[in-house]
Amino acid sequence: MSVIDIVLEPLQYDFMVRALAVTVIAAVVCALLSCWLVLVGWSLMGDAVSHAVLPGVVLAYVVGVPFALGALAFGVLAVVLIGVLRGTSRVKEDAAIGIVFTTLFALGLVLISVVPSQTDLSHILFGNILGVSSQDVWQVGLLAAVALAVLLLKSRDLTLFAFDSTHAHAMGLNPKRLGWLLLGLLAVVCVVALQVVGVILVVALLIIPGATAYLLTDSFTRMLWIAPLMSAVSSVVGIYLSYWFDASSGGLVVVVQGVVFTLVYLFAPRQGLVAKMRERSAARA
Amino acid sequence: MTGRSAALEVRDLTVAYGAVTALEGCTLTLEPGKVTGLIGMNGSGKSTLFKSIMGVVEPQHGSVQVWGADARKARRSQSLAYVPQSEDVDWDFPLTVWDVVMMGRYGHMGWVRRPRHADRVAVQEALERVELTDLARRQIGRLSGGQRKRAFVARGLAQGARLMLLDEPFAGVDKRSEATIVGLLRELAADGATVLVSTHDLHALPQLADEAVLLLRRVLYQGSVEGALRPENLTRAFGIDLGGAA
Ligand SMILES: Nc1ncnc2c1ncn2[C@@H]1O[C@H](COP(=O)(O)OP(=O)(O)OP(=O)(O)O)[C@@H](O)[C@H]1O
Numbered sequence: 134m135s136v137i138d139i140v141l142e143p144l145q146y147d148f149m150v151r152a153l154a155v156t157v158i159a160a161v162v163c164a165l166l167s168c169w170l171v172l173v174g175w176s177l178m179g180d181a182v183s184h185a186v187l188p189g190v191v192l193a194y195v196v197g198v199p200f201a202l203g204a205l206a207f208g209v210l211a212v213v214l215i216g217v218l219r220g221t222s223r224v225k226e227d228a229a230i231g232i233v234f235t236t237l238f239a240l241g242l243v244l245i246s247v248v249p250s251q252t253d254l255s256h257i258l259f260g261n262i263l264g265v266s267s268q269d270v271w272q273v274g275l276l277a278a279v280a281l282a283v284l285l286l287k288s289r290d291l292t293l294f295a296f297d298s299t300h301a302h303a304m305g306l307n308p309k310r311l312g313w314l315l316l317g318l319l320a321v322v323c324v325v326a327l328q329v330v331g332v333i334l335v336v337a338l339l340i341i342p343g344a345t346a347y348l349l350t351d352s353f354t355r356m357l358w359i360a361p362l363m364s365a366v367s368s369v370v371g372i373y374l375s376y377w378f379d380a381s382s383g384g385l386v387v388v389v390q391g392v393v394f395t396l397v398y399l400f401a402p403r404q405g406l407v408a409k410m411r412e413r414s415a416a417r418a
Numbered sequence: 419m420t421g422r423s424a425a426l427e428v429r430d431l432t433v434a435y436g437a438v439t440a441l442e443g444c445t446l447t448l449e450p451g452k453v454t455g456l457i458g459m460n461g462s463g464k465s466t467l468f469k470s471i472m473g474v475v476e477p478q479h480g481s482v483q484v485w486g487a488d489a490r491k492a493r494r495s496q497s498l499a500y501v502p503q504s505e506d507v508d509w510d511f512p513l514t515v516w517d518v519v520m521m522g523r524y525g526h527m528g529w530v531r532r533p534r535h536a537d538r539v540a541v542q543e544a545l546e547r548v549e550l551t552d553l554a555r556r557q558i559g560r561l562s563g564g565q566r567k568r569a570f571v572a573r574g575l576a577q578g579a580r581l582m583l584l585d586e587p588f589a590g591v592d593k594r595s596e597a598t599i600v601g602l603l604r605e606l607a608a609d610g611a612t613v614l615v616s617t618h619d620l621h622a623l624p625q626l627a628d629e630a631v632l633l634l635r636r637v638l639y640q641g642s643v644e645g646a647l648r649p650e651n652l653t654r655a656f657g658i659d660l661g662g663a664a
């Protein structure tokens with residue numbers, strides 16, 4: 134079988150075309166957002182919000198509204214709860230995050246166990262990319278477009294917030310509002326990625342691409358190109374691998390990203406481990 | 419003050435972080451066109467004073483006015499620039515010197531912060547004034563301590579602010595960079611701007627500042643630099659006898 138066959142054969146199935154479309158959309162939006170998350174140091178926040186949407190998804194199925202709506206509501210709820218808990222008690226941020234997201238996630242598990250529904254728990258937890266309906270494609274596409282537009286329009290403000298929020302204050306901007314904007318986007322983007330890799334692995338798409346790009350360049354603008362490209366390509370490779378080897382698609386998407394990260398971590402021209410070791414031994418010689 | 423408004427007027431400011439009171443009844447007026455040195459020991463509230471002027475911390479009590487206007491309004495009209503303490507900056511951040519200086523222009527730009535010709539010119543000029551033109555494309559972490567400081571001063575210059583706050587700009591800076599920065603600040607003041615600099619370098623104070631403020635939660639002394647360096651005043655501000663060192 135030729136390479137062309139390997140690439141083209143899956144495309145004769147509509148479900149594969151839809152799967153690839155949603156995967157690329159989610160990979161690109163997640164990767165863009167991850168550039169800021171990694172620099173602000175909010176990776177854990179990504180973890181929290183993505184887990185906290187679980188009860189929202191379950192309730193949405195029960196009530197019969199689009200799952201994105203329920204997920205969004207609980208993503209925002211998690212963010213608000215974390216903010217309130219941190220702001221009104223001496224509990225530190227990481228503890229506040231840990232308490233809120235595990236409790237909401239656990240609530241989701243309880244709901245799933247008592248609510249009679251046709252949906253499979255494993256689909257929510259681990260993604261169901263091969264079962265994406267065309268309605269899902271529209272939902273995901275719409276949310277992704279909104280997130281993308283806001284990210285690109287507010288890109289410079291968000292970077293300012295990440296780099297020097299004190300300076301934002303001095304210029305009369307409101308960094309708090311920018312922080313909330315970033316968190317809101319986080320909730321939206323989690324929903325976008327939910328179907329691809331599931332609640333548990335969303336955080337991978339929100340951290341790995343940004344971290345990988347960060348190791349490859351000193352320019353934030355270039356990060357904003359590298360991260361989505363890396364994310365989209367490795368996600369598509371993951372989906373193809375899952376088709377040909379009949380293995381977990383969400384799992385493979387993340388594994389491929391992890392492999393790419395590892396290669397970059399080892400061999401990046403400047404920040405890579407090998408380059409650093411060579412530099413050090415050159416300095417000693 | 420005769421008729422025209424003060425550059426900075428801090429009145430009876432009290433700021434606390436939980437149980438720690440960082441400023442208590444701090445009152446301070448700065449006239450236009452002067453460089454003022456802010457002197458005080460570690461923890462005396464220098465950074466806190468800067469942060470309350472910028473609205474980063476909310477005071478429990480008191481008010482801040484900049485150029486006769488409410489501080490919030492002054493910030494919106496780009497009257498205020500800030501050069502942060504080195505420890506507060508993420509030097510690994512993937513931004514170039516040019517990018518950082520351009521951030522000084524954001525308040526002048528539209529909603530999307532797309533730089534226009536005027537913005538690029540302002541950045542170019544600011545970089546020339548701090549002698550960093552050749553390093554404009556360098557990532558900020560790859561600069562020396564003095565160059566880093568100058569990059570942030572350039573950001574304030576590009577912003578065009580008439581009140582410039584600098585938090586310990588001379589920490590970890592060699593004499594040449596220090597002289598460049600001092601020269602710049604003196605030029606700025608000569609152009610009518612007002613500069614407030616916190617520093618631990620008492621030796622350089624006479625060249626740097628027109629007047630000095632001694633801070634220990636509140637203003638202990640405001641006046642001539644020689645007066646501030648008098649042993650009895652330093653003893654009050656630092657709680658120990660520093661007379662010999664100054
Ligand atoms: N975020 C904070 N939370 C709690 N206490 C704080 C905080 N920031 C400052 N403080 C306390 O407020 C007091 C004043 O601190 P500030 O940073 O203003 O001092 P400083 O004069 O800038 O000191 P330095 O010379 O070390 O920079 C100190 O006692 C400090 O411990």
Ligand SMILES: [Mg+2]
Nearest residue numbers: 464465503585
């Ligand atoms: Mg300080």
